[in-house]
Amino acid sequence: xxxxxxxxxxxxxxxxxxxxxxxxxxxxxxxxxxxxxxxxxxxxxxxxxxxxxxxxxxxxxxxxxxxxxxxxxxxxxxxxxxxxxxxxxxxxxxxxxxxxxxxxxxxxxxxxxxxxxxxxxxxxxxxxxxxxxxxxxxxxxxxxxxxxxxxxxxxxxxxxxxxxxxxxxxxxxxxxxxxxxxxxxxxxxxxxxxxxxxxxxxxxxxxxxxxxxxx
Amino acid sequence: xxxxxxxxxxxxxxxxxxxxxxxxxxxxxxxxxxxxxxxxxxxxxxxxxxxxxxxxxxxxxxxxxxxxxxxxxxxxxxxxxxxxxxxxxxxxxxxxxxxxxxxxxxxxxxxxxxxxxxxxxxxxxxxxxxxxxxxxxxxxxxxxxxxxxxxxxxxxxxxxxxxxxxxxxxxxxxxxxxxxxxxxxxxxxxxxxxxxxxxxxxxxxxxxxxxxxxx
DNA sequence: CCCCAATATCAGCGTTTTGCTGATTGACTC
DNA sequence: GAGTCAATCAGCAAAACGCTGATATTGGGG
Numbered sequence: 334x335x336x337x338x339x340x341x342x343x344x345x346x347x348x349x350x351x352x353x354x355x356x357x358x359x360x361x362x363x364x365x366x367x368x369x370x371x372x373x374x375x376x377x378x379x380x381x382x383x384x385x386x387x388x389x390x391x392x393x394x395x396x397x398x399x400x401x402x403x404x405x406x407x408x409x410x411x412x413x414x415x416x417x418x419x420x421x422x423x424x425x426x427x428x429x430x431x432x433x434x435x436x437x438x439x440x441x442x443x444x445x446x447x448x449x450x451x452x453x454x455x456x457x458x459x460x461x462x463x464x465x466x467x468x469x470x471x472x473x474x475x476x477x478x479x480x481x482x483x484x485x486x487x488x489x490x491x492x493x494x495x496x497x498x499x500x501x502x503x504x505x506x507x508x509x510x511x512x513x514x515x516x517x518x519x520x521x522x523x524x525x526x527x528x529x530x531x532x533x534x535x536x537x538x539x540x541x542x543x544x545x546x547x548x
Numbered sequence: 549x550x551x552x553x554x555x556x557x558x559x560x561x562x563x564x565x566x567x568x569x570x571x572x573x574x575x576x577x578x579x580x581x582x583x584x585x586x587x588x589x590x591x592x593x594x595x596x597x598x599x600x601x602x603x604x605x606x607x608x609x610x611x612x613x614x615x616x617x618x619x620x621x622x623x624x625x626x627x628x629x630x631x632x633x634x635x636x637x638x639x640x641x642x643x644x645x646x647x648x649x650x651x652x653x654x655x656x657x658x659x660x661x662x663x664x665x666x667x668x669x670x671x672x673x674x675x676x677x678x679x680x681x682x683x684x685x686x687x688x689x690x691x692x693x694x695x696x697x698x699x700x701x702x703x704x705x706x707x708x709x710x711x712x713x714x715x716x717x718x719x720x721x722x723x724x725x726x727x728x729x730x731x732x733x734x735x736x737x738x739x740x741x742x743x744x745x746x747x748x749x750x751x752x753x754x755x756x757x758x759x760x761x762x763x
Numbered sequence: 764c765c766c767c768a769a770t771a772t773c774a775g776c777g778t779t780t781t782g783c784t785g786a787t788t789g790a791c792t793c
Numbered sequence: 794g795a796g797t798c799a800a801t802c803a804g805c806a807a808a809a810c811g812c813t814g815a816t817a818t819t820g821g822g823g
Contacts, residue, residue: 344653350565438559499748533714536751
């Protein structure tokens with residue numbers, strides 16, 4: 334009884350490498366490879382794999398959307414998300430979409446095998462780092478008093494996004510019908526809370542967190 | 549007689565997959581793996597490989613810088629650059645640094661093998677796409693009249709990078725021992741040439757082109 | 764019910780950065 | 794040697810930044 338796996342990643346070299354690694358493990362069989370989210374959905378619907386290993390950053394249809402659409406039609410399939418960095422919004426997105434696991438690309442081969450086996454048995458598998466992040470988030474929400482939480486208010490998040498998009502402070506103030514001074518204060522609070530120094534840092538932060546994207 | 553190869557990439561899963569792929573090929577032996585540019589230089593100096601497969605986007609020391617430093621000390625080593633997307637500045641940087649080849653991560657296993665063998669024999673190897681780009685660039689340079697080229701001068705590129713890294717104009721002027729006014733003028737020229745409007749745009753441009761990276 | 768803490772709003776004031784125009788010097792080209 | 798380009802600097806007004814402090818509103822907990 335082998336575990337049937339589909340690999341979805343837009344980089345052929347990565348896919349081939351992974352497939353080759355998994356080929357050494359008789360319990361796991363890679364039945365197909367997909368080059369983007371759309372392809373992954375098509376092949377999964379057709380081939381009924383047990384597990385789909387889904388890269389997050391893919392052209393055409395990203396991993397989060399693909400996972401959501403796939404699980405809507407085939408809720409029995411287990412999906413493991415794979416990404417390069419710690420992107421909270423992506424992680425949250427994948428978990429909300431119903432993925433059974435999440436790993437980083439700098440995890441080990443052994444961890445990947447373990448993750449596949451774990452989700453196949455119906456359990457969830459998260460990498461160490463993700464678990465830490467979830468705990469952190471959980472604790473932050475429970476914390477009382479002057480917490481060390483770096484969470485922004487709704488308004489601050491809104492302004493963070495606008496700043497990161499490159500809109501000037503005065504334009505933001507016009508857009509939101511408040512004074513320039515107000516936007517400035519919010520911006521300062523954002524910088525403090527996130528431990529940043531410059532507007533440039535805000536842009537990079539937003540990109541890292543997936544709040545905005547290039548192009 | 550095997551070809552000794554060092555793999556440098558910050559993602560363990562990718563490295564392991566690639567190593568496993570190459571292990572199937574008796575003529576090639578992966579003698580070490582490196583997790584960043586610094587690591588790659590250290591291991592290459594120590595182990596004297598024939599070929600280094602160098603990812604471009606790495607923490608600590610990126611592939612371009614690592615290649616330049618490595619080849620300064622060990623000019624006999626062949627370096628193959630590996631990147632995800634078509635980033636002209638990276639490609640140019642790697643070629644200037646003296647790399648013997650350049651591939652994309654969505655190339656095939658066969659192409660990688662061919663590239664390793666080719667550079668080992670002392671020749672250059674570029675993927676199809678890169679070749680096309682080089683031809684394109686070559687043709688553009690031959691164009692007469694008001695060319696559409698938006699190339700920056702060396703000084704402008706230098707300042708572009710510093711700005712994108714988040715260094716303030718006055719700090720840059722101190723760092724380069726010129727007046728604030730000068731940096732300002734350069735910045736304006738950069739904005740004009742690249743058809744951008746704000747500092748934020750510069751950061752995004754630099755990220756898109758791979759001149760800087762997050763984290 | 765009142766107070767506290769958090770949030771969102773705005774002001775003052777000095778420094779820094781932008782935006783725009785223009786000027787000088789050196790280097791390389793034709 | 795005239796022309797172009799790169800790199801350097803200046804002036805000046807408008808905008809943005811950095812820091813401190815103030816006011817209004819809201820939503821619990823004592």
